[in-house]
Amino acid sequence: MDQLDQQILNKLQQGLSLEASPFKHLAAELEIDVEQLLERIKKLKSANYIRRLGGVFNSKELGYQSTLVALEAEENNFYQIAKFINQHPGVTHNYRRTNRLNLWFTLTTETAVAREAFLAKVVNQPGVKNLYQLPKEKFFKLNVFFDMKSDSEINLQEDGIK
Amino acid sequence: MTNKKAETARLKKMNKFKLDKVDKAIIKSMEKNIPLTINPYQKIADQLNIELVELLDRLKKLKQQKILKRVAAILYHRQSGYQANGMFVCFLPDVKLTAIANKISSLKEVSHCYQRKTYPEWPYNFYAMFHAKNKSVLEDLVVETAAKHQINDYQILYSTEELKKSSLKYFTNDFDI
The missing domain is CATH 3.30.70.3460 (Alpha-Beta Plaits)
Incomplete structure (x- = not known):
């Protein structure tokens, strides 16, 4: 990954313009031609730097609600439980973590009723010892912009993206 | 506890910006990857059977309504040096x-x-x-x-x-x- 790749990743995280040829616009900003830019983006995708390049929507504005859920899961049943949870389309993140609470996932549903119904099924899966819903009570920060340019130091830019 | 009536009221309030079928189709299409071509929105508009201008107008409106945050890349952060x-x-x-x-x-x-x-x-x-x-x-x-x-x-x-x-x-x- 060279400096140009880093610049491209930074620009792509900030967002493309809403116009007919957004890559042309970006290429002009970077002073390269658009074919070269598209080639680079394809490479960054196949090298697993870019997970997805598309629309980022506000689920809350679309009427969905999210919560964080932590489970204490029996090791013997761990993957079976994870598999059950993952089939829900509203589960977008699911991690094993180093703790008594060893399985953490986010759940987004259209209604509280749907959330409760699903979690009631989760808690009944074999090997689930405890389930905690950990909804947000207060928001302080959400910043998902990763500055690729600084090599020596991490720089999650303050004014990145909210 | 959950209350169906309150739930419905909340959803109604949330849907202050009514989305029609076309808006929903646009969101469904944009939640995937956009085509890596010179005119990606033309391709999406063609797939949705609408004019490019209409697609761009609707996207701008969705953005104004804060339903669309941005069209951008999501990275794998482990790959990006944040181990x-x-x-x-x-x-x-x-x-x-x-x-x-x-x-x-x-x-x-x-x-x-x-x-x-x-x-x-x-x-x-x-x-x-x-x-x-x-x-x-x-x-x-x-x-x-x-x-x-x-x-x-x-x-x-x-x-x-x-x-x-x-x-x-x-x-x-x-x-x-």
């Missing part, structure tokens, strides 16, 4: 919470910060996601941060396995598993 990701959890007493939370939020190594619900056997009300080049850098920073704010009861939970990571798919009917 260590630790979830810091601690208990902060009410009187100190906002002040300390604001301080910790202002750290450039912290991406997410929330106050969350607690339980007697899980008393941590404050969560901050720390990112660093490696675990030892991350731990030094956490120790320093905790000492500075006199936080004694805290934990760092590392993710050791990604079991699922996807973006939300909207307007699906398969939410009721």
Whole structure:
């Protein structure tokens, strides 16, 4: 990954313009031609730097609600439980973590009723010892912009993206 | 407890911006990858059977309504040099919470910060996601941060396995598993 790749990743995280040829616009900003830019983006995708390049929507504005859920899961049943949870389309993140609470996932549903119904099924899966819903009570920060340019130091830019 | 009526009222309020079939189709199409071509929106418009101008107008409107945040890249952060990701959890007493939370939020190594619900056997009300080049850098920073704010009861939970990571798919009917 060279400096140009880093610049491209930074620009792509900030967002493309809403116009007919957004890559042309970006290429002009970077002073390269658009074919070269598209080639680079394809490479960054196949090298697993870019997970997805598309629309980022506000689920809350679309009427969905999210919560964080932590489970204490029996090791013997761990993957079976994870598999059950993952089939829900509203589960977008699911991690094993180093703790008594060893399985953490986010759940987004259209209604509280749907959330409760699903979690009631989760808690009944074999090997689930405890389930905690950990909804947000207060928001302080959400910043998902990763500055690729600084090599020596991490720089999650303050004014990145909210 | 859940209450169907309150739920319906909330959803109605949320849908203050009524989305029609075309808006929903646009969202469904944009929640995937956009084509890597010179005119990606022309291609999407063709697939949706609408004019390019209409697509762009609707996207701009969705953006104005804050339904569309942006059209952008989501990275794999492990691949991007941020190898260590630790979830810091601690208990902060009410009187100190906002002040300390604001301080910790202002750290450039912290991406997410929330106050969350607690339980007697899980008393941590404050969560901050720390990112660093490696675990030892991350731990030094956490120790320093905790000492500075006199936080004694805290934990760092590392993710050791990604079991699922996807973006939300909207307007699906398969939410009721």
